[in-house]
Amino acid sequence: MIGAGRVPSAAGSYVRANASQGETRSHGFFYKPEGDETGLVGLPVVGGGRAGRGQLTEGSAAVMFLRNDALALTELGELAARAPRSTNDGCKASCVDWYGNARPIFLGERVFALMGYELVEGQLSGGRWSERIEERRRIGFGPNASTHDGRYSPFN
Numbered sequence: 001m002i003g004a005g006r007v008p009s010a011a012g013s014y015v016r017a018n019a020s021q022g023e024t025r026s027h028g029f030f031y032k033p034e035g036d037e038t039g040l041v042g043l044p045v046v047g048g049g050r051a052g053r054g055q056l057t058e059g060s061a062a063v064m065f066l067r068n069d070a071l072a073l074t075e076l077g078e079l080a081a082r083a084p085r086s087t088n089d090g091c092k093a094s095c096v097d098w099y100g101n102a103r104p105i106f107l108g109e110r111v112f113a114l115m116g117y118e119l120v121e122g123q124l125s126g127g128r129w130s131e132r133i134e135e136r137r138r139i140g141f142g143p144n145a146s147t148h149d150g151r152y153s154p155f156n
Helices: 052-056
Strands: 019-021 030-033 038-047 062-069 072-080 102-107 110-115 118-125 132-140
Touching: 030 102, 038 072, 038 102, 038 110, 062 102, 062 110, 072 110, 072 118
Parallel strands: 072 132
Antiparallel strands: 019 038, 030 038, 038 062, 062 072, 102 110, 110 118, 118 132
């Protein structure tokens, strides 16, 4: 994080062990301000020793969420892709070339992770000291995709 006082300076930082950036071709992170010194950060990540460049061929990353509180960052958890890599549909429904491989999306009070051909909605739970992000629901929209409960996606 960068402190934006009279003289910009390095401020808070966060390092996640055994992870790398999950988006290598564009800025994959987004920030949702909630106050003058608070907000949410969404950042695509891959773990388990995978290189970030693998996001183009090895399936989608996860999106990690962090709480910013006066430039102190706390991990809230992640929303992870579950679907196997979809059949190439020629970029009709989605395409890594359009938006990269994973994106956090903040829409009003709602939190989403778009990963490949999956859209996962998250929900913040817990209090100030135990806040976490939990999966609320997901949908797959790639070729022959189904939702996590086996129903076919309305996008097909």
